[in-house]
Amino acid sequence: MAYGFHFDASRCTGCKTCVLACKDAYDLSTAVAYRQVYEYGGGGWSRNDDGSWSTDSWVYYLSIACNHCLQPVCTQVCPTGAMHKGDLELVSVDARRCIGCGYCELACPYHAPHVDRELGHSVKCDGCEGRVRGGGQPVCVQACPQRALDFGDYDELTARYGVFASLAPLPDVSVTLPHLVVTPPDQGRASGSDEGTILNLDEIV
Numbered sequence: 001m002a003y004g005f006h007f008d009a010s011r012c013t014g015c016k017t018c019v020l021a022c023k024d025a026y027d028l029s030t031a032v033a034y035r036q037v038y039e040y041g042g043g044g045w046s047r048n049d050d051g052s053w054s055t056d057s058w059v060y061y062l063s064i065a066c067n068h069c070l071q072p073v074c075t076q077v078c079p080t081g082a083m084h085k086g087d088l089e090l091v092s093v094d095a096r097r098c099i100g101c102g103y104c105e106l107a108c109p110y111h112a113p114h115v116d117r118e119l120g121h122s123v124k125c126d127g128c129e130g131r132v133r134g135g136g137q138p139v140c141v142q143a144c145p146q147r148a149l150d151f152g153d154y155d156e157l158t159a160r161y162g163v164f165a166s167l168a169p170l171p172d173v174s175v176t177l178p179h180l181v182v183t184p185p186d187q188g189r190a191s192g193s194d195e196g197t198i199l200n201l202d203e204i205v
Contacts, residue, residue: 001088001089001153001155002068002070002089002153002154002155002179003068003088003089003090003127003132003151003152003153003154003179004067004068004151004152004153004154004157004178004179004180004181005065005067005141005149005150005151005157005179005180005181006149006150006151006152006157006160006161006180006181006182006183007062007063007064007148007149007150007180007181007182007183008146008147008148008149008150008161008182008183009060009061009062009148009167009182009183009184009185009188010183010184010185010186011146011147011148011183012037012060012061012062012063012146012148013061013146014037014039014061015145015146016037017143017144017145018035018037018063018140018141018143018144018149019033019035019036019037019063019140020143021139021140021142021143022034022035022065022125022139022140022143025128025139029116029118030205031116031205032114032116032123032205033205034065034066034112034123034124034125035063035064035065035125035140036063036064036065036111036204036205037061037062037063037064037200037203038061038062038063038064038169038198038200038204039059039061039198039199039200040059040060040061040062040168040169040189040196040197040198040199041057041058041059041060041196041197041199042057042058042189042195042196042197043055043056043057043058044056044057045057058187058196059187059199060185060187060188062167062169062170062182063140063144063148063149064110064112064170065110065112065125065140066091066110066112066113066124066125066126066127067110067112067165067176067178067179067180068085068089068090068091068127068178068179069091069176069177069178069179070176070177070178070179071176071177072085072091072108072176073107073108073109073175073176074091074104074107074108074112074113075091075104076107077103077104077106077107078103078104079099079101079103080097080098080099081094081097082094082095082096082097082098082099082121082122083098083104083113083122086129088127088129088132088133089179090126090127090129090132091124091126092124092126092129093113093121093122093123093124093126095119095121098121098122099121100115100117100120100121100122101115102115102122104122104124105122109170109171109175109176110170110171110176110178111204112124112125114205127151128140132151137151138151154179154181157181158181161181161183162181162183163181164181164182164183164184165178165180165181165182166190166191167182167184167188167189167190167191168188168189168190168191168192168193168195168196169191169196169197169198170182170191171191172191172192173191
């Protein structure tokens with residue numbers, strides 16, 4: 001069985017409770033976050049002939065952590081085998097083998113691994129493996145007030161929610177075959193769209 005995440009972008013308000021719950025649970029510094037919330041939007045304002053203004057602005061949020069991909073590029077570029085899949089098919093880091101080279105961080109299109117320079121090795125979301133083994137859910141899933149996140153057997157998630165996960169600004173699923181399913185919002189744009197930009201880059205760590 002392979003685990004994965006479902007994210008319902010039609011429910012997410014961008015509150016970042018998932019991010020803070022994860023940081024609190026794992027005592028992460030301000031420079032490290034295992035989950036990120038992207039604010040993606042576009043459009044603009046135009047002045048009408050009568051002097052009033054109109055807008056076609058739109059925005060949606062995207063909560064993303066490691067997607068524990070079927071073909072994770074982070075494990076492919078790791079020179080020591082520190083980045084690996086375990087028996088639950090969750091991608092994690094063996095801190096004893098990691099040399100902190102940062103290849104995984106550079107390769108991952110979801111920016112999931114990060115080299116923690118204080119620790120001297122890469123760190124990342126491991127799907128809350130300890131909680132999952134005990135029959136629980138990842139911290140981020142339990143913390144979401146809008147129930148925009150779900151986690152479980154990837155086959156069951158796709159049966160329940162479908163298979164779509166190519167939502168901008170994410171890459172097309174063909175890159176890594178992520179174990180991720182996304183319910184898009186009404187204004188969602190597909191991967192590769194140039195209609196919008198990430199509006200909160202300063203918040204992303």
